[in-house]
Amino acid sequence: MQSGVIAALVSLCLWATPVCAQEAIAQFGAPTTSGTALVVRSTTDIAILAPALTAFVAANPRIGITYEQWGSNALYADGLAACEGTEASADVVISSGVHQMVDLVNRACASPYASPFAATLPAARKWRDELWGITQEAAVTIYNTALVPAEDAPQTRFALLDLMRRQSDHYRGRIATYDVERSGLGFLFAFMDSQEATTFGGLLEGFSRVDAVATCCSAEIIKGVQRGDYLIAYNVLGSYVASVPHENLGVIYPKDYTLFLSRALMIPKAAAHKEQAAQFLDFLLSPEGQGILAQSNLVQHLDTDASPLPQSAQRYIPIDLTLLVAMDQHRRASFVAKWRATFGAGAR
Template identity: 30%
Template sequence: MNRLSRLACRWLLPLGLVGAPAGADETLHYAATTDIGPTSQLVVHGALDLPQMRPLLEDFHHKNPDLEVRYRNLTTLALHERFLVEPDEADVLLSSAMPWQYRLANEGHARSLESPDARRWPAWARWRHELFAFTFEPIVMVVNETVIERFGEVRGHADLLALLERHAAALQGQVVTYDPATSGAGYTYAIEESRLSPRYWDLVAALGKAEADLVDTTGEMLEGLIEGRYQVGYNLLGSYARDRLADQPQLRIVVPEDYALVTQRLALIPRQAPHPAAAERFLDYLIGEPGQAVLARETTLGAIHPALEGPGTATSLRQERGEALRPITLGPGLLATLDDLKREALLTRWQREFSRSEQR
């Protein structure tokens, strides 16, 4: 079976069913530690790895010792499907799968949070008072320094396109990106970029010319880059890249100068949450200044709170990058990514452009 045939077969797989990251369905547990008054529970389901979630939960539990806190880490698809089967199991859902979270809220599955912090939350980072973005995570490129030394700087999409068009032979099989057919994140980024850039399809064709590997998670890309199997990675989740590559000086993280998509993790309280008061306390913490300060200081997720400045904040990144940052809009347009006909049309063109060189 040639590469084009294998690629066509992958397009038959359901979106999101491939490539679950290592460590999915891990848990954290914090017992109630107070002897004063009654205790309650908080159950959080999130598509957020334990190293990133632990500082937030430890600080929240320290401030709320009367709560027994349980956290379950799931893949985005598993989280969504589990909620549909058991909508009264979790008190809070956290996910980077923006279209799926938006659809849940849009279909009436989310409670409204009417606290002062919720009312002050930036309008661009919430939908009504039911869905709240709490991170600010640019989508980045990663380039090995040897590529830069040999072929020149890569600062944006135009540089990457020129690199792949001019040096495809030298980079054969050493480039990696998401497979939009099997990765929800990859598909979302493909839709957004096809709207943003008139040269997006040229870039897809150039990726195909370089015989780029198509994978399902940022983790797979980072592993291959660290091991030296890949020299260039395209459209990685910047928060995970910064965390994993802190001790890899040979790999440069590039926030594209021309435009950089920004994804946000979305939090909601299910309408049937078993412990709604505890859920409101946690979501208030998550979007309040204390929780956002922990997020900025102890994680690589990027804090949104407008009162926070300095490293690890959206304010700092906006000051540095300006209009090049393009947060994915939290609104009805997200539902287009879940439309079967639109998905089929985009993936058919993606496959055609990616395989263009083999068809000649």
């Protein structure tokens, strides 16, 4: 974060109430009295998105940004309340819980906008001129290179299954993943696995065998692997892994398939500053904005010589109506029940 651009960083909220459910707040830019204070609510860590926010307000000095960092489930609830008119709306909402964003758009909570840059997006990263995928991030497996032998590092889900069968005692309580009840992103990754992979049932069985840990968030999981609390972590957001030092952190893009997420951006129908919100979207989708996001590891290309992953192994989570299956209450209840049966007291 550049000095002089961020006016203040407000301390964390201690209670997740409707009034104060955000985790942190930062101010970017200082608009004139005739300018606009754009409210952006997002699940993206402030430090990771800061370069793009800084560049936008530098290019648009009449627009300042109040950036609120939220958890995905709380942000979804806030989006519903704003749509119903019971809470003040943000001007821009960005979430890794893409299935939740599709649900909000399907409930007519979004304002349409024909962005000139949307034409360059793949079909999987846009929907109805109301929802746009601004990033491209891989779900990876990470491991502690000082504590996990190279031959144990699982390059595929089949290898992870085999490892949990062969060395269950060694890895007991030392494998982690997201808690699907606390993390909208974790639920989405796990649900997509259940739709994509024949190995999913075996993974749940393996996680149960080794007393795997389900926990809340990317930063906690990554730090846990670095410290050696966990030896391996599954389905971790690769962009967050790339933003921390790698002295003892190995990163695997599973060769059977690697999921790719695009954080979804929506301009709410009750947004007070829709024109400026559209400017912000255009900036993020522009070549300049995408370049900045790539430098922050939020746009990852893994089919190059430096990061070989064939197209056949890349699975993009689509931003479309098919994700509403993940929002079905009965399906979710059944999925969560299986998850609880797997992790039990291992969830933290």
